[in-house]
Amino acid sequence: FISFGHPLFEALIEWINRNYFTKLQKGAVFEDPSGRYDGVLWFFEGEVKDGKGSIAGKRLMAIYDNGKELNGVNPAILWDFVPQDSNEPTKLDITKEKAQEYSIDAVSAYKQEIFKERKRQGEIKRKYGIKSLEYLIGELDVDLAELYEREARGEKVDIAIRNKEERKRQYEETLKTLQKEIEQEISLTISMPKFLGAILVQPTTSKEMISNEEIEMIGMVIAMGYEKTQGREPEDVSKENLGFDIRSKGDLPAQAGGETRYIEVKARKDEGQIALTLNEWFKAKRFKNQYWLYVVANAVKNPILYIINNPTENLKVQEKVEVVRFVVPLEEWKNKGVKV
Template sequence: MKRHFKNLGGQFAELRQSIFRIDKMPEPVIAELKETYKIHFDAIRSIQFCFDKQIFLDYQSIGDLGKVHYINPGNPVFDSLVTVVRNLYREDMIKGTVLISPDDKEDYFAFFVKSQIVDNRTSKNDDSITDEKLVMVYQSKDGDFHITSPAKFIDLHTPTEFTKPIEPPAIVSTNDVVQWSFEKITVQQFEDTKAHVKKDSADRKVYLESAFTQVIMDLQIQVQELQGKVLLGDGKVQEKILKKQERITELINKKRSRLESLDLMAQLSPKAPEVLGCAYVVPLTQVEYIGHYGMSRDDEAEAIAMEEAMNYEINAGWKPQDISANNEGYDIKSISPEELKRYIEVKGRSAGDGSIMLSENEMNRLAQLGNSAWLYIVMNCKSSPEVYRIQNPARALKFELKAKGVQYFLPMAEWRNKTC
């Protein structure tokens, strides 16, 4: 999102790691905010924000920069940027891109699909949308399609510059995706929406009948009382009578219009699903990097380090999983109660020097995972273990390339004051 923001002409300053301030909003995003959300950029000029939920949560206990906004799906700025990018790069999105998954075991095509149910009410836009679903549809190796949450895209990563080129297979026809999505998503959505709207419409009709009838009856009683005064010779109330009769006519017409609108709301029809974008998703374990070499390790220290790291996560209320034997590209996958994820590389040291070595492959994987990546360095493994944690180490730390394409050296002095 940051890259797209800049490409559109936006400018922002990084106040600290992963916390930014908007200095210039792209003109297309300003227009979208104003048109769709009635938000003028002057009202949000120079806002501070971050894209990373964990950083946003951690910042709440600090707060020294003032208010920081979490920019995520559902936020007007985020959604406006997505809309602008989607409109500008629609053809490229349909052609597809390559994303990397740290969780999946097989490669697949993923499609971002929008399914809508519309009614017959007039709208300033092309359609009056009654219900909308955004889903991720993916095609497995056997050719079958499946549904999952679009939130899965959050865990996917774009390839880094040192990833070897990935050539996707021939893309499936979007017509096949649309047809399957209509049968498996839209048809059921249509039935569910009909049932919901039928009940909602009936409830609203009862309320409208009751509310309007009561108000109209009250006005009619007031008119009768005023007409009685006219018979007694009070000619000054005639204007009041006319105004109340006009109000009664206005309410009758408004009631009729509301009831007609409810009838139109109940006249539903499904739209053909729309494929908003496509991606070829590759498991992290299948990604190859330039210059992949292994390295030796102290198995006893590493085993103690893994145990300490697992215990740290458990004590913090997370659910860690030891996958060090699975060649996933990291040692631990840990999930918080809020479904946040950490992909943790663990290094153990038994001596006083906490300097470590990372293979180029390990460095590549850490860089690939960005802020989701963590490096846990466990000191004094064979005496009194201490855990030190660094988020996004490929960015936060300066490594020394000791042998071209072989390994990276991280001096203890470099990481010691940058732990969490």
């Protein structure tokens, strides 16, 4: 299995960057089958370094600009768009200057995330590392004081003294190094975000996959309400494009048998086929039995909730490559879903 960090994979990425980076910066055109996006997605790479000059973190940032406002989105949203074969140059009224400014703020916020975690780790090092070394140095001081007294009385303890003094010196050096390291690790700086490229996203002209936000909101309310009745604590993450809409946690921790559900919510005004995006499908395959599909039928007048566990294993779908969607027929989700 080849993944990030594997020499072959990293070499491939480097080769692609070297040969196609300029083309990447020229941009591309995509279509959004859901009809939600109509604007430009800017991609930047943000980097944070610590006081040692080491990279504390890197983050790929996607910034959506609809010409009126800018919002950070999950870069994985690219999976949900359809590339368009267009060689015609496209003139944009949107420039990247505002996106560049937004990216700086985003990297600054990322730096604060890293700082918070580094500070927590530093407190642990101070609590256990520094205090332990200070205790050991104190113990050696007591031992040395006793040895110096014995030496003054004429006893031959010079070897023991040298050993203790050497050990104390080593501990003191380690203490200084650790103190300096802790300070360096929380001394963070950001560099100017690197512009990687941009894509123009156009809404689809087909109505087949267009989503209705009002209907979807009804579905979210019903799904969240159901989770609460089951004693779980649902969190709405639908705006983060994680491949699921709700992260729902049980009262107990995982090691004690508690459950975390990753829930994708689909709502219909009446009844009909539903579609999963590529990102949702990938997450369903990854989380398996922790992934749930909640379908709310007749959402406006008489909502009925159907729940399906592990949809990639339990549902037969039709893959529609042209709209990067996995379509679940009405009979499939209705017959295999549990009505609650």
